[in-house]
Amino acid sequence: MNEQEIKNIIDKQRQFFHTAATLPTLNRLNALKKLKISIKKHEADINQALLLDLGKSDFESYMCETGLVLSEISHMIRHLSTYVKEKRVRTPLAQFPSRSFQKPSPYGVVLIMSPWNYPFLLSMEPLVDALAAGNTVVLKPSAYSPNTSCILQHIIRECFDDSYAAVITGGHKENTSLLNQHFDYIFFTGSQHVGKEVLKKASEYLTPVTLELGGKSPCIVDRTADLKLAAKRIVFGKFLNCGQTCVAPDYIYCHREIKDELLLQIKKQIIKQFSNQPLKNKNYGRIINQKHFERILGLIDNQKVVFGGEYDRSELRISPTVMANVSFDDPIMQEEIFGPILPVLTFESLDQAVSHIQSLPHPLALYLFTSNKKDADKVMSYIRFGGGCINDVVIHLATSEMGFGGFGESGMGSYHGKTGFDTFSHTKSIVNKKTWLDLSVRYQPYRKLYKKMLKLFLK
Structure with a gap:
């Protein structure tokens, strides 16, 4: 046209x-x-x-x-x-x-x-x-x-x-x-x-x-989280639509002490939800086109892949892939992934995680898995982001009862x-003024009495 x-x-x-x-x-x-x-x-x-x-x-x-x-x-x-x-x-x-x-x-x-x-x-x-x-x-x-x-x-x-x-x-x-x-x-x-x-x-x-x-939406997992449930929900949200979801957890930011157990649970959930051969799972989607397929493949560092990494170029499919030992300086952390790759990074303390995320561009979504209400309140209050969940991912947009949108760089x-x-x-803000009375206070010539009246009205 x-x-x-x-x-x-x-x-x-x-x-x-x-x-x-x-x-x-x-x-x-x-x-x-x-x-x-x-x-x-x-x-x-x-x-x-x-x-x-x-x-x-x-x-x-x-x-x-x-x-x-x-x-x-x-x-x-x-x-x-x-x-x-x-x-x-x-x-x-x-x-x-x-x-x-x-x-x-x-x-x-x-x-x-x-x-x-x-x-x-x-x-x-x-x-x-x-x-x-x-x-x-x-x-x-x-x-x-x-x-x-x-x-x-x-x-x-x-x-x-x-x-x-x-x-x-x-x-x-x-x-x-x-x-x-x-x-x-x-x-x-x-x-x-x-x-x-x-x-x-x-x-x-x-x-x-x-x-x-969009942006890089973090998923924070602290030491008090239910790791089995966290893994189940993260895997669902991350690999839904083959990772091509603007509010998908872009990366996991977890406490160093629970990283290994969390990785184990994530691997189990990928197999449980998508089978041992996700590329042959008819309910698992594909990448939208060749251009994005090649871009996503270029973000995979095979040296850091701990699970997945397989792909089918003819079908534009990339299996759910997990990368560990990732740092914020790695190429995969320089852009929104928008695909089925899940980097896992670690922190020493929640305060450190909060401080680092605060220094980054404002994400569209933020997710926190924790059993500590005080820490949940801190994260949700201190960090600026569009919307998110505590102990779940992506579901905050699936309602007509509250608004969905970004903040800062995310919209x-x-x-x-x-x-x-x-x-x-x-x-429109409208005032419908009645005609049966018209006070003279606002009209010239101004008088001292009128000023006293104004002070009574406007104090």
Whole structure:
């Protein structure tokens, strides 16, 4: 699609938005219900697309993508009538008589740019929040997951005219064309490198943005942790989607004294969850493409591999791999891994671990395994990060009851549930001043008596 065709779609959406057709709550609810019906109808097609793009099993596709989208839609349908209401707030005495309230209002035409690792979930969830908030949406999925982009386009066309919601496929050329346009809000999920470009382009129109990026999310394991359970949960979260999860534990940072036992438990869990031959496990995914496959292989130091390391270039599969005796200076610690390699580093004391992580770029997620409540409070309070878990991994994003997002280098803004509705809404602060009384205090000529009155009002 060329730049003029893209501009035509945006113009159509802006015209449609200006008709106020997206404002009534009933219209928003109908849009969400229509979308829910279509997703359920095409569940098998979605599964097939995710299998072709990423090798995901039906179970994983529903658990991590389709099911979460349906849950978000259900949440919005249940709560939208509450979210759209004006909220009355206290009015200062100096503004008597009047009524003050806050009113959520849609931004207008929204651009959502989604990644390839969870191509259905990370396209549809922000789209659901944006539609619930009353916006029109242009969705640009990643070119790396073409099969999912195709089903996304089919579902959106089935549900909406492109003046309301449209999917634009393609690669770098289309991304550039989109970012050259004037949107009222931009929501981007992807790499820090591209996120910087999105922010730069958005600044030309002073367009507000949400950036969902990534980073090296640490998983701290202290001496008091239940190591068997920790290993079980870490292995699940790290190797889910073949490690291609933005909130996956990027590395383990454990106490030196429990490293060997933790490694033993991790090896046992990899075998238990993925079998002795994970490359032949039909429920274990694959790397998205050759480029990323080669990049991940280049991060493996065979001298430090203590488990795994096998790969199948023809199938773009890398087995769950564990590396030990890793330091923060090693190549694998210089970038987000985004693949099935788990480096294990050690610390002498929890204070040392906290201090070191504080010196690093802010991670998208942080995980801590401990039985010590005081230490848990310290880590969660002292270290700055997007979100995380105590004694588990990744599950903090699987809810509509609290927001999900990054912090600092790992992003800005958040979404899911009410937080998502607020992200795609501008909250207007409004004072409705009554006409039956008009105090003269604020008007010239100013008088000493009025100043005394002001001091009573404003002290």
